[in-house]
Amino acid sequence: MPIPRVLGVLISGRGSNLKAIIGAIADGRLNVRIAVVISNRAGAPGLEHAREAGIEALVLNHLDHLTREAYDMTLVKALRDRGVGLVCLAGFMRLLSPGFVDAFPDRIVNIHPSLLPKYPGLQPQRQALDDGATVSGATVHFVNKDLDAGRIVLQDTVPVRPGDTEHDLADRILEVEHRLYPEAIARVLAAG
Numbered sequence: 001m002p003i004p005r006v007l008g009v010l011i012s013g014r015g016s017n018l019k020a021i022i023g024a025i026a027d028g029r030l031n032v033r034i035a036v037v038i039s040n041r042a043g044a045p046g047l048e049h050a051r052e053a054g055i056e057a058l059v060l061n062h063l064d065h066l067t068r069e070a071y072d073m074t075l076v077k078a079l080r081d082r083g084v085g086l087v088c089l090a091g092f093m094r095l096l097s098p099g100f101v102d103a104f105p106d107r108i109v110n111i112h113p114s115l116l117p118k119y120p121g122l123q124p125q126r127q128a129l130d131d132g133a134t135v136s137g138a139t140v141h142f143v144n145k146d147l148d149a150g151r152i153v154l155q156d157t158v159p160v161r162p163g164d165t166e167h168d169l170a171d172r173i174l175e176v177e178h179r180l181y182p183e184a185i186a187r188v189l190a191a192g
């Protein structure tokens with residue numbers, strides 16, 4: 001069965017990848033509709049990108065829930081109620097419980113600022129610099145029950161330059177992310 005071309009995007013902060021996805025839809029690179037953007041933080045600046053594009057911007061605060069599982073089931077219900085076919089994590093700073101992953105099998109993607117399996121988890125740019133890497137990059141991958149370990153959809157490399165700060169590297173990777181994420185979503189939807 002083809003994946004319904006309806007996205008739910010989960011964010012926690014800035015939302016520049018969300019903005020890139022919205023842009024790709026607007027200029028015809030990505031044939032999909034975003035049904036809802038959900039943030040676990042009320043003040044996430046990325047919510048503004050959704051509102052500006054006329055997309056429902058929903059705040060579901062994890063602190064209002066007693067357990068991770070309870071929160072995740074609230075997310076699942078909100079996504080299902082809106083007919084979401086593919087869940088896109090875009091800077092969503094929460095680990096997903098197995099119950100969430102089971103609710104959308106092979107239907108959750110994430111973007112991570114490293115060439116996975118290198119530098120999973122927190123501060124991947126810091127990890128790359130500390131490792132003396134000369135190349136890093138960005139990866140779009142399916143989400144499974146293990147951290148940053150699901151099947152890879154697309155990756156691209158980014159040079160690490162001498163004297164780079166974590167910030168320099170993060171910015172350079174982010175430019176690649178903004179091109180890569182819409183392309184990877186299109187690929188997942190085309191593969192059905």
Ligand code: GRF
Nearest residue numbers: 014015016017091111112113
């Ligand atoms: C990106 O670097 C992404 O790879 C990581 O979190 C950051 C989110 O940035 N998962 P933004 O909120 O999309 O601007």
